[in-house]
Amino acid sequence: KAGVTQTPRYLIKTRGQQVTLSCSPISGHRSVSWYQQTPGQGLQFLFEYFSETQRNKGNFPGRFSGRQFSNSRSEMNVSTLELGDSALYLCASSLDIAGRLGREETQYFGPGTRLLVL
Amino acid sequence: GESVGLHLPTLSVQEGDNSIINCAYSNSASDYFIWYKQESGKGPQFIIDIRSNMDKRQGQRVTVLLNKTVKHLSLQIAATQPGDSAVYFCAENNYGQNFVFGPGTRLSVLP
Numbered sequence A: 001k002a003g004v005t006q007t008p009r010y011l012i013k014t015r016g017q018q019v020t021l022s023c024s025p026i027s028g029h030r031s032v033s034w035y036q037q038t039p040g041q042g043l044q045f046l047f048e049y050f051s052e053t054q055r056n057k058g059n060f061p062g063r064f065s066g067r068q069f070s071n072s073r074s075e076m077n078v079s080t081l082e083l084g085d086s087a088l089y090l091c092a093s094s095l096d097i098a099g100r101l102g103r104e105e106t107q108y109f110g111p112g113t114r115l116l117v118l
Numbered sequence B: 001g002e003s004v005g006l007h008l009p010t011l012s013v014q015e016g017d018n019s020i021i022n023c024a025y026s027n028s029a030s031d032y033f034i035w036y037k038q039e040s041g042k043g044p045q046f047i048i049d050i051r052s053n054m055d056k057r058q059g060q061r062v063t064v065l066l067n068k069t070v071k072h073l074s075l076q077i078a079a080t081q082p083g084d085s086a087v088y089f090c091a092e093n094n095y096g097q098n099f100v101f102g103p104g105t106r107l108s109v110l111p
Helices: none
Strands: A005-007 A010-013 A019-024 A031-038 A042-050 A053-057 A064-068 A074-078 A087-094 A113-117 B010-014 B019-024 B032-038 B045-051 B056-058 B062-067 B072-077 B086-093 B105-110
Touching (some): A005 A087, A010 A019, A019 A087, A019 A113, A042 A074, A074 A087, B010 B019, B019 B105, B032 B072, B045 B056, B045 B062, B045 B072, B072 B086
Parallel strands (some): A010 A113, B010 B105
Antiparallel strands (some): A005 A019, A019 A074, A031 A042, A031 A087, A087 A113, B032 B045, B032 B086, B062 B072, B086 B105
């Protein structure tokens, strides 16, 4: 079974631009979560989508948004990029993160998209 | 690739020795925990998980211990190998909420 895939893998943007990142979850997984990883702040939760609905949201400004399609693929968008948005953006999928028993909650990560804002 | 964390706590162990990586979690209501391994330039890789109704769970060369009284989680790696060098994260989840990740520990295996 293929793992979580993310595109693009690397991206360079300038301040003020916007960016869209894509994530394809493991086949059959319905929950997709997004994280931002930086050396200073570690892994921080952005948001989680399940059945095309945002189910959980972290503490990030409204410039960060996302959506999920009917095939569970997800995109996240960052508008008006700032230098501090430079980070590794990770996507993780699970069968269903809503507290089911056993391995259904386990999140599996993609390789990430490394974004550099100049 | 870029460092996952420039100022992470580091654990250095000799190849062949056992490693113990510790994690203090924050929410006493958390009921599910995962250990991840992250190598440079890659996403976190699942290692082992444990539910709050268990104290111990074993995998291949790894054991996770959970002490709910003091909100402490540990990952034991037996016979540590050079390929185990990475940053290790613990993650906690409280029924239906998002995962919260610890700051990570860098494991360095010495030859």
